[in-house]
Amino acid sequence: MSTDPRLTLIASGPLTTADLDDRLDALLNPVLSSRRTAAPLAQTLAPLERQLQDFVLNWVEVIGRTNYEMAYQFAAAAPDALKQLDLASAKAWVIQAMDAYDYEGLYRGSQVFKNFADYAALAGASAHAVGFEEVVHVLELFVCGLAGRRMKVEPAPQAYTDTETLYLPLRVASRMTKNENFLIYKSLAVLLWAQSRHGTFNADLDAACATYADPARALEWLNYLETVRLEACIARALPGFARDAASLKNATSNDLRYAVLELPSATVHDSIALLAKLPLNAEVPRHTCMATLRPREAAAARASRLAREKDGLQTMLAALLEEHDKTSSESGDGEQRFSVDVTEAPGENGSLDFELRLDGKPMAPPDNVHNLLDSILQDLGDIPDDYLTPTGDGSERAAPRAEQDPADVWKGIYHEEGALFYNEWDHKRRHYRKNWCVLRELDVQPGDGGFVDATLKKYAPQVTQLRRTFELLRGEDKLLKRMKHGDDIDFDAVISAYADMKSGRELSDRLLVKRHKTERDLAVMFMVDMSGSTKGWINDAEREALVLLTEALEILGDRYAIYGFSGITRKRCEIFRVKRFDEPHGDVVKSRIAGIIPQDYTRMGVAIRHLATLLNAVDARTKLLITLSDGKPDDYSDNYRGEYGIEDTRQALIEAHRGGIKSFCITIDHEARDYLPHMYGAANWTLVDDVSRLPLKVADIYRRLTT
């Protein structure tokens, strides 16, 4: 039985309730029980057309790969939803639900399925809707420009900010044109930026509202008052934006009660004071673009930022002081030597300017100190004296932080901290699963340093040969003769040209020499399979191959890095550093090569994405990603084995290719031709069928690849 939609043309009538019951029972088995069976689902699905039934079954299967409960929720909501949505919108609805699931978990995801009516209303205007994914990058840059520091932009059901991250809705479709909907996004971003820029969270909002009978309502009113105040601030700072945004408003309310908030000197305290004079039971007025206030989140983010910045500032000031005392004869006593004068900035409305003084004399702080002071000033409106007390030895170092041992992940000490997140391609959904893989970089435990020497000895004759071959490849200066353009005269050419001229023959115009340096502007990343299946002689062969390869690469002078990859499940993808690009080849690297040991599984997609990111950071004309592998992509449970893994790996390679990286795979798997051409492309892989020849072959393949 197939769920392939193409077969719907052949299939005749709709499936019966019994058929559906069987199918759903099989697909949803893990979340069904004696009290929750597939029967009610089957009954509601039975009256649908065959095409719709297939649509539902197909997606149940696809969603089930991610989460069975989500699949169940979909199946429950689908019959009603399909009455309101056409298939294209329904697909978008599923994708949005899965996005919500990826970002915010099961509850939010299933909410989207349940609230399909909301979605249907939005879908009415879907042609003009603007989605979060479309705007996130632009808005991130836009806000970075405004704020002077990078603020994250994340999706959330409601717009709010914790002063570090701006949360914006997943979709805006309330207007009839794309431009207007984008403008709403932009307005929300500007408003949230203004909340942190103009000090909405500089007062304890929760405490201010707690004195009222209905604190939640008071907070809503306060939010409105702040919006009024901030809009005035924004209009002064960004007149062009204010003009555009005015077109969104239905009518301008000219409530004189709020006039005080529109003065340049107004602060959040004025809003709080005004709160007392308002009839709080009345309906809170609505603006087209209004965010919500979440004082608790903001306070937490602010407190941790202040602590971090105070620490950073004190360390940097200590460094400044040390440098100052080195160069100047006068040295201060132990008292407070730094001070900051805060003044109103000229020109800009209400923003603050400051001057840092050391021993009473003004000094120009370096950029990093300036930025920190500016950021603290934005939060506090002043620089408290204790922030200006230098501490630490002033050396350039990060604030001491408890080293987290990635191995503790599974002990429950911490889970996703310090890890990188990567998307993964779900070929059935034809969409990425957001932040699906959790990846960490680890160091290889150094192994027996003698291994490298032993290998070099074992292959001594071949190594000599290898060195000679690679020396020939090394780029060297060449003098190109008889060139049209060049640095100097090619006298041989001139003489023969002169002779030609005398004898009445045609003259050559190639009379110059040119010095040409053939540079191998190449960076290569070796990605080594460290999965459990390499255990034994494959692992030995891999390590020997790396030893010989590094010998050859050192001769060539190509920049190279070696990383191993392994992992178990998407939550624990691991990349092992053997040699970074900026690391010289030495004893440490040798002992790490020796220390490569088989680990767990082969989740290749995420490894490729991470290593491609590293490779892209290197400035080279040619970038090469070479994989040493022993088999198909594979991972424990969650379906990575087979088609899913192959398609994800292929997608990761396509992404890398878009970034200008060429990929190549060296494998020892005899069945490789079944899947490698699909992943790497027909010509970009090679099979070494005799494992014992791998060490010599790899260097040889590399030579062929790069000449």
Add this chain to the structure above:
Amino acid sequence: MMSPVATLSAKSPQPEARLIEREPYYEPLGDEIALFEAAYTSQIPVLLKGPTGCGKTRFMEYIAWKLKRPLITVSCHDDLTAADLVGRYLITNNETVWVDGPLAHAVRIGGICYLDEVVEARKDTTVVIHPLADDRRILPMEKHGELLRAPAEFVLAMSYNPGYQSVLKELKQSTRQRFIAIEFAYPDEALESKIIVTETGLDANTARQLIRLAHLTRNLKGNGLDEGASTRLLVHAAKLMQRGIAPRAACHSAIAEALTDDPEMLRAINELASSIF
């Protein structure tokens, strides 16, 4: 008969020495004029550091005018060879003729040789300036068999943008330690506004808005932009506005498109511009 080789000399670049007669408009940012004059009298070469478009080249023109010395500017590129700087033999009418390169020419006439964006030149090229840049002040011309001694009026200056993050484009220590360095930064708001107003005649209010936009783009440096909008770009935008181009369009062409090709970054800068204008 015109020999084809003779055309070589017709194409050959004669170093361009320029005596600047009219005072160029220049607003000092700090004490750079005094510093340069002191270096000039002490015969120390000068390195100008700073982001693009902040006035380094204009400063050199101003100094050349002030010192009344001819200015020879060499725009360095990655194919610039030592011969390009020092000189080479060319063939005309059946004989070889030595032609001075711009550096040798500047030494001979006692001018100011300004190597613009010197990190762009090949590393081996920058080494030929070493004997000129220390107290020997000589330029050996091996191919010509001549040793040029720099007169007291000769001064070597070069510019360099430390903002480039490429490791390949760093100045060698042996080169940079021969120079005194003057750092240039974007002028502060009041000065930058004065520069725009004086250069273009734009009204002060719009000039301030332009500068505000420049600050917003400078915030993006390191977050997808290599550099923020320079004073030069602001002057370009202001000139367009003075010609009747609408401010948003002027910012798009003169600033956004000049800064980046990345579509998202372009859009972000345009959004910033439309927030202000």
